[in-house]
Amino acid sequence: MSNIELLKELQETERNIQKIKQLYTDLQSSKELADKKDGLNRSKVFIEKKEEEIVTEKKKLRRMELKNETIDEELNEINSSLYGGEVSNTKELLQMEKKIKVLSGEKESLEELILSQMEKIEEHEKELEKEKLKEKEQKADLEKLVARIREESKKLKSDYDNLKEEAEKLKSQIPLEQLERYKRLKKSLGFNVVADVNNGICLGCQVSLSSSLVGRLYTPDIELNCENCGRILLLSKTGKKV
Ligand SMILES: [Zn+2]
Structure with missing residues (x-):
């Protein structure tokens, strides 16, 4: 091989080294990787928010249930006085019956609220479950991609090393x-x-x-x-x- 041919060979080798460097950079700043990471982060944020929402809604439910228990106690108390024969005053009896009516009405609407609150929580929990599944799939996907990138990087690095060695060999042959x-x-x-x-x-x-x-x-x-x-x-x- 003439010196000029060696130079040409060196030039080709250096051009390939450059290409590999570019491929390596592209691989490290992979858009696919960034997108997958973004997707996973979005899922994580969603799950966190959903879990907080569920805690808040459960607290609300608990408050409703406590209120319901209080109404039940009050009703029991009135009922036992009413039917225990302790009250004989007509005016007082009427007042008690009125109170029972009011409390029963309150209880009825409260129970409806409790029911819809439970449905709401169930809905949130379903969404949470769905997102957790999605997160799991995304995680597996991301891991696969990271492994692929690692594998490709390794291959590029080895190609790079070989070309570098080749370039050095050529250089040593050129004046x-x-x-x-x-x-x-x-x-x-x-x-x-x-x-x-x-x-x-x-x-x-x-x-x-x-x-x-x-x-x-x-x-x-x-x-x-x-x-x-x-x-x-x-x-x-x-x-x-x-
Ligand atoms: Zn020319």
Whole structure:
């Protein structure tokens, strides 16, 4: 392999290293991962809120039940005085009957409220159960994705290491001065320093080269630059039919 060919090989290797770096970055900032994390967080917040709501609603229910018990006690008390024959005063009897009516009415509407409160809590609990199932699925999904990303990262890292090693090997075969020139050109041209020549055209800039330059390209291992773009020229294998 000529030095220019080695440079071209180095350029390809460095380009692949760059690609892998990009893939690695993309993988780490995966949108899919961010979305899944967001989804899971939303579920967690929902569950927390729902659990708080259930606690509050149960407290309300408890207060209603206590009130109901108080009414029951009051009713029992009135009833036992009423039927125990302790009261003989007609006015007092009438007042007691009136009180029973009022309390019974209160009890009736309170029991309705208790019933609908229980239904409300049941509804909340159903929603909570559903969200917990969803959270579980999301967690499993996220874990799978994280494992996949970890696996892919590992593979990229190993590819990266191999390419780095290959690049170092190539560099060691290229004369230092030539390597320095390549590095300088890379600053402005990126990973497109060595350009193939095909049919007398520099494939780096698509401009026709002078015939004298093309002629000199046949001298083995001579470094020539495109008169237009300055790229290092490599007579490609197919380009030999200039
Ligand atoms: Zn050119």
